[in-house]
Amino acid sequence: MTAIAHVPPTGGTATPPPEPGRSNKLTPYFLLLPAGLALLVFFVLPILTLINTSLQSGGLEEGYTFTWSFSNYWDVWVDYWPQFLRSFVYAGSATVLAILIAYPIAYMIAFKAGQWRSILLVLIIAPFFTSFLIRTLAWTTILSDTGPVTSFFRSIHVLALTDWIGLTSDSRILATPLAVILGLTYNFLPFMTLPLYASLEKQDPGLLQAAGDLYASSWQGFWKITWPLSLPGVISGTLLTFIPAAGDYVNATFLGSMRESMTGNAIDALFLRIRDYSHAAALSVSLMAAIVVLVIYYVRRSGTEDLV
Amino acid sequence: MPRQQQLAPRGGHPLLGRYPATRASISRRSFVRGSSAVGLAALLAACSTKGIGITGYEPVQDRSDIDKKLTWSNWPFYLDVDEETGTRPSLDAFEEATGISVDYIEDVNDNDEYFAKIQPQLTGGQAIAADLFVVTDWMVAKLIRLGFVQEFDKANIPNAKNIDPQLENIGYDPGRKYSLTWQSGLAGIACNPAVKGIEVTSMDQLLTDPALRGKVTCLLEMRDTVGLTLLDLGYDPADFTFEQFDKAIAKLQAAVDSGQIRRFTGNDYGADLAAGNVAACVAWTGDVVTLQADSPDLQFNVPDAGCTIWSDNFVIPVYTPHKTNAEKLINWYYQPDMAALAADYINFISPVVGVREAMKELDPELLEDPLVFPDEATLAKASSFMSLTEEEENRCNRAFAKLTGA
Numbered sequence: 001m002t003a004i005a006h007v008p009p010t011g012g013t014a015t016p017p018p019e020p021g022r023s024n025k026l027t028p029y030f031l032l033l034p035a036g037l038a039l040l041v042f043f044v045l046p047i048l049t050l051i052n053t054s055l056q057s058g059g060l061e062e063g064y065t066f067t068w069s070f071s072n073y074w075d076v077w078v079d080y081w082p083q084f085l086r087s088f089v090y091a092g093s094a095t096v097l098a099i100l101i102a103y104p105i106a107y108m109i110a111f112k113a114g115q116w117r118s119i120l121l122v123l124i125i126a127p128f129f130t131s132f133l134i135r136t137l138a139w140t141t142i143l144s145d146t147g148p149v150t151s152f153f154r155s156i157h158v159l160a161l162t163d164w165i166g167l168t169s170d171s172r173i174l175a176t177p178l179a180v181i182l183g184l185t186y187n188f189l190p191f192m193t194l195p196l197y198a199s200l201e202k203q204d205p206g207l208l209q210a211a212g213d214l215y216a217s218s219w220q221g222f223w224k225i226t227w228p229l230s231l232p233g234v235i236s237g238t239l240l241t242f243i244p245a246a247g248d249y250v251n252a253t254f255l256g257s258m259r260e261s262m263t264g265n266a267i268d269a270l271f272l273r274i275r276d277y278s279h280a281a282a283l284s285v286s287l288m289a290a291i292v293v294l295v296i297y298y299v300r301r302s303g304t305e306d307l308v
Numbered sequence: 309m310p311r312q313q314q315l316a317p318r319g320g321h322p323l324l325g326r327y328p329a330t331r332a333s334i335s336r337r338s339f340v341r342g343s344s345a346v347g348l349a350a351l352l353a354a355c356s357t358k359g360i361g362i363t364g365y366e367p368v369q370d371r372s373d374i375d376k377k378l379t380w381s382n383w384p385f386y387l388d389v390d391e392e393t394g395t396r397p398s399l400d401a402f403e404e405a406t407g408i409s410v411d412y413i414e415d416v417n418d419n420d421e422y423f424a425k426i427q428p429q430l431t432g433g434q435a436i437a438a439d440l441f442v443v444t445d446w447m448v449a450k451l452i453r454l455g456f457v458q459e460f461d462k463a464n465i466p467n468a469k470n471i472d473p474q475l476e477n478i479g480y481d482p483g484r485k486y487s488l489t490w491q492s493g494l495a496g497i498a499c500n501p502a503v504k505g506i507e508v509t510s511m512d513q514l515l516t517d518p519a520l521r522g523k524v525t526c527l528l529e530m531r532d533t534v535g536l537t538l539l540d541l542g543y544d545p546a547d548f549t550f551e552q553f554d555k556a557i558a559k560l561q562a563a564v565d566s567g568q569i570r571r572f573t574g575n576d577y578g579a580d581l582a583a584g585n586v587a588a589c590v591a592w593t594g595d596v597v598t599l600q601a602d603s604p605d606l607q608f609n610v611p612d613a614g615c616t617i618w619s620d621n622f623v624i625p626v627y628t629p630h631k632t633n634a635e636k637l638i639n640w641y642y643q644p645d646m647a648a649l650a651a652d653y654i655n656f657i658s659p660v661v662g663v664r665e666a667m668k669e670l671d672p673e674l675l676e677d678p679l680v681f682p683d684e685a686t687l688a689k690a691s692s693f694m695s696l697t698e699e700e701e702n703r704c705n706r707a708f709a710k711l712t713g714a
Contacts, residue, residue, distance in 0.1 A: 145585045274709050
């Protein structure tokens with residue numbers, strides 16, 4: 001990784017460019033036009049409208065006026081910091097769990113599956129054939145208080161331990177933080193597995209052979225070769241898992257309770273039940289900004305500006 | 309992947325041509341900065357939305373006489389169906405008797421969702437697709453406040469005199485000038501005795517009995533959950549002060565903090581109750597009647613302190629050219645025999661006096677179901693919820709939303 005980053009840039013500055021003609025000059029912009037327009041219509045305009053709404057004051061019935069109400073932001077931070085915190089803690093835990101589960105799966109499919117590889121890949125994607133909502137609701141049946149899963153963990157006293165940590169309460173799984181984290185992990189697992197698989201699959205097995213020739217144990221080989229080369233997959237996987245998980249509200253609605261509500265739940269309630277559009281918009285913008293800041297920090301930290 | 313990307317010259321993309329990278333990136337960046345600044349300024353200047361209400365509505369010409377049509381929007385499973393032929397007997401009879409053809413659409417799934425659908429058109433001064441639709445009490449109050457519905461011509465609805473006296477002077481519409489009840493239901497406590505072997509008969513027991521800890525759910529519908537709690541505290545949901553409201557919220561908050569209330573639910577509480585995850589919950593009569601078909605052990609208790617009653621109501625939106633036709637349809641369903649025909653399928657509580665007698669001939673067994681035909685004592689214990697101004701409603705919704713995790 002670091003070795004690669006130090007490769008000096010090639011081309012571009014070496015030969016002076018030929019003087020471009022007028023039509024030639026504009027071609028790149030014309031080529032960018034479709035993407036630029038799509039970006040403008042589907043991203044820039046909605047975001048600007050959202051930011052605008054977040055700075056308005058008033059109500060639905062008397063109308064909203066634009067007043068630079070930055071206090072909306074302060075209000076939602078004061079009121080909804082627990083939901084904010086939960087969003088990031090739950091999404092973070094789910095991301096870590098997803099790596100722990102997805103890495104061995106992706107590794108196995110990439111290196112050990114042989115002819116089963118394509119079938120296994122289809123199985124990874126198979127959950128998408130059913131609606132996200134239905135799959136989440138199915139977990140309420142699987143984890144029900146008197147169901148076999150909960151009864152088993154209760155009988156081996158795992159739930160007593162998680163009760164003590166605060167992950168569950170009253171020796172049940174549903175309507176506890178544990179259920180929400182498990183739900184998030186489950187729902188976003190394919191988004192972790194596929195990028196990991198993609199980055200593992202194209203690694204040259206010769207590298208590990210060479211490491212073996214140089215007396216590296218297979219453990220050393222993994223940590224010095226396989227893991228660093230799979231980092232791009234790890235990073236895109238964590239981003240694809242963390243970002244949607246932090247904004248999710250379906251898992252907290254059906255698997256959690258009011259004690260597990262996340263930022264998405266608060267936005268949902270503000271938009272649809274309280275109908276306070278300006279505060280809802282302020283909360284949405286805050287969540288987006290927080291995620292962007294976290295992601296930039298994370299990407300910088302992992303030294304992978306070129307990868308994402 | 310990293311190696312391939314490294315081949316691209318730093319700072320410029322192949323698509324942007326081969327001239328010096330710095331020039332391209334500076335002009336691009338400044339272009340974006342400039343245009344977004346212009347866009348932002350224009351947008352901010354343009355944006356302030358007016359209020360959505362309608363004042364000074366001038367009635368449009370009524371074409372009911374020449375245009376014998378009517379579009380009625382209602383909730384799903386909310387009108388009688390002949391299972392064999394798939395026809396709607398009471399509605400067919402109306403068409404035959406009056407010569408008005410009715411377009412019956414089941415497109416109201418949620419009060420707020422339906423409101424969001426019709427509001428822009430009405431605010432914009434246009435007629436909506438429906439000439440008549442059915443929504444819940446508090447939404448009717450909101451529609452009246454916004455001027456979205458119009459006053460009935462009671463001369464066209466002589467049968468309105470058949471309305472249950474309890475519903476005649478409802479808080480948001482005294483004298484029922486703008487709305488008439490379609491069906492009603494009660495909110496009370498449903499309980500699955502198989503879970504804890506406890507029969508729950510009061511909100512206080514539901515919210516504080518340690519044996520039920522984590523086995524209780526409440527409805528996300530503020531008017532039912534808070535209404536029942538107000539009653540339990542000895543207050544009147546139809547006439548309360550904010551101090552009393554806050555006491556009810558505090559009582560619920562204590563039950564949330566202690567872990568007594570497992571969660572707040574929408575219509576999905578039935579699954580938890582039947583599966584045994586929940587021993588008792590705040591529930592609606594209609595749902596319990598449906599659940600009892602599969603789990604006959606489930607009970608519905610009206611607390612001694614009283615229960616809340618809600619209604620879904622007919623309203624006629626402004627700008628409709630078929631107002632008289634719509635009034636004739638309302639009149640039709642305020643005939644006891646037609647109301648009975650509909651009630652026999654819907655299993656909710658009919659607001660029409662005389663349905664009980666009509667049902668004796670139609671389906672005497674249904675008379676035995678206390679959830680469909682509640683006795684006088686039960687109905688006397690039922691209260692509706694005070695009508696709120698926008699400001700009051702926001703305050704109550706906000707306090708309740710905070711309780712439910714938002």
